[in-house]
Amino acid sequence: LREEFQCKEDELTASKEVIKVLRQQLELGSREQETLIKLYANSSNENYTRMLHEKDKLLLELRNELYMCKLQLESTQHRRCSVERELDELKDQSSLYQEVLREKDRLLMSLTNELHDIEEEKKEEQATIVQAEQAEENACRAQITKMAEEIQQLKDAVAAFHVQNKFLNQEILELNELRWNSEERERQLIIKCSNAEARHYQTQSKLLFLLKELNSPQEGDAGVQAIVGQLLEEAMQDPTVPKEVQDSLQSSDEVYDLYGFNRKWGKECDIVVSKAENLKRKSESISSKMQDPLQISWRVKWENYRANLAPGRPLQKTPELKALIRSSIPQEFRSQIWKGCVEFLVAQERAEKGPGYYEDLVMSPSTTSTYDPAVKQIELDLLRTLPNNRHYETPDAPGINPLRRVLLAYSRRNLIVGYCQGLNRLAAIALLFMTEEDAFWCLVAVVEYIMPRDYYSRTLEASQVDQRVLKDLMAEKLPRLSAHLEANKVDLSLFTFNWFLTVFVDTIPAETYLYIWDVFLYEGNKVLFRFALAIFKICEAEILAQEDYMAINRYLRTMPEKITDIRQLAQVAFGDLNPFPMRVINAKRATHMQAVKEQLRKLDEIRNSLPGRKALECSSPVSPDDPSK
Template identity: 40%
Template sequence: MEAEVLRKSLAERDVQLAELQYRIKILTEKNQAKHQVIVKLSDQVTSCLSDCRHKDPSSSEPPTLRELLQKIENLKDDIEAYKTQNKFLNSEIHQLTKLWRKSSEQEKSLMVKCAYLEATNCQVESRYLGVLRKLQETKSLDPDQREAVQKMIEDALTGELHRDHDAYGFKIIPDYEVEDMKLLAKIQALEIRSHNLLNQEGAEHPLLSRWAHFLAGRSQDDLCPSPELKTLLRGGVPREYRPRVWRWMVRARTRTIWEHHPQLYEQLCEKSRTFPHPATRQIQLDLHRTLTTNQHFSSPSSPALQELRRILLSFSWHNPTVGYCQGLNRLAAIALLVLQDEEDAFWCLVAVVETIMPQDYYTKNLMASQADQRVLKDFLAEKLPRLAAHFDKHNIDVTLITFNWFLVAFVESLPSDILLPLWDAFLYEGTKVIFRYALALFKYKEDDILKINDGVEIYQYLRFFTKTISDSRRLTSIAFGDMNPFPRRLLRNRRTQHVERLQKELHELEELQKEFVTERAEHKDKELDMGASEDDEEL
């Protein structure tokens, strides 16, 4: 009720503010017009006085001179009158400006109060759902009580949030078949909403101002790597500036290719239309598995799906070594959502696969991807030794969970309000950001994981725990603060070591396969010889 009253008050303030702004605009225009008249009259007076001084007295006519002098006096009176009126107008503009500022401050205060009330309401509803969930798990309830609790849960789940999808089209509450998961998802959505509302004034507006100041006066290609840009990117790019910043980072990483082949994407699209690619069928199948919780990709007839298809086919022709690998569809889809341009999304995919990720990350043997999982285990043992020991104790292979994180850079594993700031830094700094966030996620939920002492339950928890992160600022702080130091040279050296070990293991495996094939062939030859001998004896 109070929130509704505040909203009405805010609407009235908006109307008053609009009227005041209009009056200021009219008065300012009048003031400018009168100022121009004053200047023009002053110029005329100065011109007349100058003519009088330089005029020959013998040739001057007294009546004309008197007229001029009278005109000058009249003009002086007009100037004084305009000056007085100008002072009055300036005073009125000053008063209106004060009223406008006061109204703006009141509007801001009301908005903060509304956000606080809505956040409080989200927290209360979240706690209420939490209590219902605990009651649902209580075994001591009689049938009537259990039925009442079930009805309350159903009513709670039918209630809607203020919106179903976020700014990028992702569904805020995922669709789960299991009711308990539905309840948990709504609790999580309410907590995230509450957290965002309470932090938007303290974080979003200063961030927007910092980016506006940084980008002011810069052209599209005027951005250049710097410590200031790196710090800003780690804090996330506001939605208003994200396409521009991403476009610059992508172009910086792919400049060599697109400068030499500016029409490359058009040519690849034409080739895709003319010749069928071997990966066409697999791409078509994967299109409908792409970002299923996003409204832009949910319909089979969605234009975004057709754009995505052209991007993936073009990339398959462009990079025959990789061709198409499952996971590329999600990388391209995120690029398309943010950049809102098909060709820019294609170049973003090229940047990720060919310049950011190590070589052989998306080839058939996934050599570099496997190496990164071993590197992650090394870092996990060093940065989070208690958790690593806990995983070892219960025979948990975290790569079953984390392999997909790395392959698609957390797409569909994190909420969009965490995923996109992660990508802001990822496109600039590279894969080191993925390691930082992977470790930060485990650190964020370390205490909760350590409480679980059953291997199956740990795996079940790890499958969805990334979607329960509500404090994105805390996660970012852990990734870029608590995980330090994180030298790039150490990451590069460990990658090299594990790639060499994997290559050696692969070579040994191939040798074993050759031996097995040879032994099997020899065994078959012996069986044939034995069969022939038995036939001879029977004859």
């Protein structure tokens, strides 16, 4: 600001000089004017006029310059006043800052004095702490000395306990050795007993086959035949045979397996041969269980899981349970595990509906009309459901009435689906392992939770979509087989459509599709693709060996009967076919769903254009299980 003020003063001085010069010029002009006046008298008019004009012009310029100088002078004076005011303000601020600095100096001195006092106090405290630490160190030394004495005493005690423990360990080792020897002897005895039991069943079987052979009529052997007949009767009523075998020999139950399926369905059966084969199967079963370490390990794992399962508490989805279920569920545990898998899905809805929901559905009449086509269709299909199972083989069989009630209850619950193809088989399988109400909720879980929407609708949209997805997956996972079927114009869905709709029931051996149900109820609909592709992969070489359309069709009709090795099926489905991400299946389903809907829309347009459509709509529905269809 001082520099600026100095500049302004310089400008003011310069302006004064300019004014002084202008005044001098003005005086000079005045003198020239006087000169001109004098000259006027002695000059002509023309010269006078020109001279006067030039002087006027010069005078005007001088006046303008004078005016400009005055303006500059006024501006300079205004700026000077402003600068002086600013200078005064700055002087005031400078005084204020000097006062603040003096105050801060006083505060700094005060803080310095306080800091000095604090440092002095800290020195005194440190001296006190040092004295306290020395006292504490002395106390610690005394305590350490005391603890050292105690440690020495404990070491002596540990040494004594070590000697005692060594003695006890020796005793435990000896006892373990004795226990191991005892268990080994017990195991050897069990093996011997099992081998003896297996040999006994083999001998029984061979004896029955031999007596059957000898019992055939021959000329001149009437006496021998009578003796052989007596031996045959004695063999079938041998009191030394175990009770369960005796019961098997004295009844017709040997033709049924554990689940009630008739082993001789569609075959002529000789009772003696059947009993012999039954004994042979028992012998082979006992031998395999004793010799297969995987079978033993599998049962031990399931028994351990069952033992650790809290009674009354629902199952929890864990990797351990998933691995166990993929290895198949033992028959005695299947009912509990299936029920637990269903509860994963329907527990909340079942609780909301209340305990009397199923009974209300069973007892309530149809709400659709006085004539319910589902009732008639269910009655027609009851005896077509698993006719090879003792629970459904006759109108008076124990499973017929529960099956009827479950199907009627579901048709009244879900009016959109009502009764559809395949539901009778799903309910029948559930009834083999569950109570009637649990089987109903199992059917609910399969149709409404596990399977995609519209899987069992009138148009079977989702079922058709899954067949197209299966075809795509086969092209990716089994390209050679897919190309072979495509080249021979084989429609895969003719064989696999029913696999998916009934979850493989009645298409492959019972033991195999029950294993598929184990995994299906726990993991969901995706495993149907795994198992379908696994079946084709197992039989791929034989299918490729068929050279024309008819040969391939004949083979595919009997192919599912060959799938009896559950371990092989599981290995292929969950090992060889990986990876199998669900997002890929969902993406393929979304793609094909649009095409299927468009195709169904066109079919509806064609139906609507038919003149006899109303008559067709009024006709009674045809059962999907009807052989005359």
